[in-house]
Amino acid sequence: MPKVPTGLTSLNTIQSANPTLANIFPARVKLSILDNKTHPELFNNFGEWSSIGCLFFDRINNPNPNPKVDSNSFARPLFPNQSSIPVNNEIVYIISLPNDNIQSNVNDIAYYYFQPINIWNSTHHNAIPDPINNKSLPESQQQDYQQTEIGVVRRVTDNSTEIDLGETFKEKLDIKNLQPFEGDVIHQGRWGQSLRFGSTVNNAKISNTWSKDGNNGDPITIIRNGQHNDGNDPWVPQVEDINKDDSSIYITSTQKLPIEVASDSYKSYNDAPIYPSQYNGNQIILNSGRLLFNSKEDSILLTSKKSINLNSIDSVNIDSPKTVVASKEVLLGDKNAKESVILGDKFLTDLSGLLSNMVVLCNSISTGVGTLVPTVILPATQTAVKAQHMLGKINQYKSKITKTK
Numbered sequence: 001m002p003k004v005p006t007g008l009t010s011l012n013t014i015q016s017a018n019p020t021l022a023n024i025f026p027a028r029v030k031l032s033i034l035d036n037k038t039h040p041e042l043f044n045n046f047g048e049w050s051s052i053g054c055l056f057f058d059r060i061n062n063p064n065p066n067p068k069v070d071s072n073s074f075a076r077p078l079f080p081n082q083s084s085i086p087v088n089n090e091i092v093y094i095i096s097l098p099n100d101n102i103q104s105n106v107n108d109i110a111y112y113y114f115q116p117i118n119i120w121n122s123t124h125h126n127a128i129p130d131p132i133n134n135k136s137l138p139e140s141q142q143q144d145y146q147q148t149e150i151g152v153v154r155r156v157t158d159n160s161t162e163i164d165l166g167e168t169f170k171e172k173l174d175i176k177n178l179q180p181f182e183g184d185v186i187h188q189g190r191w192g193q194s195l196r197f198g199s200t201v202n203n204a205k206i207s208n209t210w211s212k213d214g215n216n217g218d219p220i221t222i223i224r225n226g227q228h229n230d231g232n233d234p235w236v237p238q239v240e241d242i243n244k245d246d247s248s249i250y251i252t253s254t255q256k257l258p259i260e261v262a263s264d265s266y267k268s269y270n271d272a273p274i275y276p277s278q279y280n281g282n283q284i285i286l287n288s289g290r291l292l293f294n295s296k297e298d299s300i301l302l303t304s305k306k307s308i309n310l311n312s313i314d315s316v317n318i319d320s321p322k323t324v325v326a327s328k329e330v331l332l333g334d335k336n337a338k339e340s341v342i343l344g345d346k347f348l349t350d351l352s353g354l355l356s357n358m359v360v361l362c363n364s365i366s367t368g369v370g371t372l373v374p375t376v377i378l379p380a381t382q383t384a385v386k387a388q389h390m391l392g393k394i395n396q397y398k399s400k401i402t403k404t405k
Contacts, residue, residue: 032055249285
């Protein structure tokens, strides 16, 4: 297959000399079928649920001001397990290949589309105005789009594009490409999401936050959702920032990450763990505005060879029908706690016996009127009453919630 230039003015049909082989040609996306409600008639006429992800196109080399929406302009995704749905007015290559009737007729063909051509070198969108309708755009935008054909980076400084991108897709001017480093494998979404299979890159001309420790080639995987505002122009590529991006997952090997944790008080430790920003071993870091761990059917298991730390600026709350702590030692209030917790049942049993004896003794004293002075009889009577009162509610002293061993 000959090398295909990417400039829109030089996109040409690639046609095989052998009619039985595939033909490839560039086309403009006119609309896509994404559900059964936006274009219900097209959905019903072109395969119903099997039409999801398919599109209609207009040939670049023969543009039509009123392109027909029929089987001659209908294309399916080429790859079954990877979806990259083009927006309207993006340019794709269409290839003709055998269809589902291949067993009976090898000459029957269908059209399939490749991923959108990277005209703007933008992860956000690569749509370009239809030359037939280009006059409806503001002059500033016409010039903006025309500059791409001479290799100029698209630099939108006014309002977003007015060309049709689809039913819900609206251009954002602050979506940046990710800054690549040598050897990276990067996957990017259209809205600031990214997956980087990268590595430590010491002494790179563009710095990043994960290459201050370790050796070149030490692997790191970064999943990010939502870019941060770095103050640069939107066409300047961006490096991830674990503290400023909306949500991140970092899977490291030897990297030290300057993460700013919400709370780093380790007063409960005699030997505190390495601070998060100083650790340079293999680890997984999740950072976001909120983290939710939910087990739909079974348990959440947190295990550690050393310790498990729960650290909060406000409080640590446990809401459960039953809370069990099985440990050889439980220290409450401070890591150096020395006072022992009383065993309530055993203590109250012994106290109950003591109070019973006190009642008997005090009653005996209080009834010995002829032999004891009044200063002894009155306190004995009062003690007997109090002791009897405590005996009457002895079980109320027991917690119905907290138990210990």
